Amino acid sequence: MKQAHTLLKQYNLRHTDCREHIVDIFLQSTYALSHADVEEAIGDRHDRVTVYRTLRTFLDKGLIHRVLDDLSFPKYALCKAPCAVHEHHHAHVHFKCNQCGQTNCLEDVVIPTVVLPTGYRPAETNLLINGVCINCSV
Ligand SMILES: [Zn+2]
Numbered sequence: 206m207k208q209a210h211t212l213l214k215q216y217n218l219r220h221t222d223c224r225e226h227i228v229d230i231f232l233q234s235t236y237a238l239s240h241a242d243v244e245e246a247i248g249d250r251h252d253r254v255t256v257y258r259t260l261r262t263f264l265d266k267g268l269i270h271r272v273l274d275d276l277s278f279p280k281y282a283l284c285k286a287p288c289a290v291h292e293h294h295h296a297h298v299h300f301k302c303n304q305c306g307q308t309n310c311l312e313d314v315v316i317p318t319v320v321l322p323t324g325y326r327p328a329e330t331n332l333l334i335n336g337v338c339i340n341c342s343v
């Protein structure tokens with residue numbers, strides 16, 4: 206729980222039990238989590254609205270980032286390097302495994318720069334690669 210404490214402090218977030226639990230869940234997970242995943246891990250310790258708001262706050266503060274999946278709902282993962290408030294700087298690849306269904310941040314794999322036609326200003330770049338992850342490819 207100590208690490209969660211430190212992270213909250215680093216992002217100037219007031220400490221609450223719910224926040225600490227959620228940060229902890231992300232710290233312990235090796236893959237990106239959906240809202241439902243977080244709710245399941247939380248159980249009935251906190252109500253849905255609080256969980257929803259907490260995720261929203263974390264997203265705004267730059268503690269977690271959205272991981273686009275091929276599902277209709279987003280997943281979230283911790284930002285390894287602290288992101289600015291309302292401004293995420295991620296250009297890493299996300300990898301979705303077709304076998305275990307988990308999506309991972311490949312922090313060290315940078316998305317190549319895409320040259321856009323004049324007049325187009327990119328705000329966010331997402332690259333999802335599907336395949337078989339390292340855990341499943343034995
Ligand atoms: Zn971020």
Ligand SMILES: [Zn+2]
Nearest residue numbers: 302305338341
């Ligand atoms: Zn896998």
Ligand SMILES: [Zn+2]
Nearest residue numbers: 272282310311
């Ligand atoms: Zn990521």
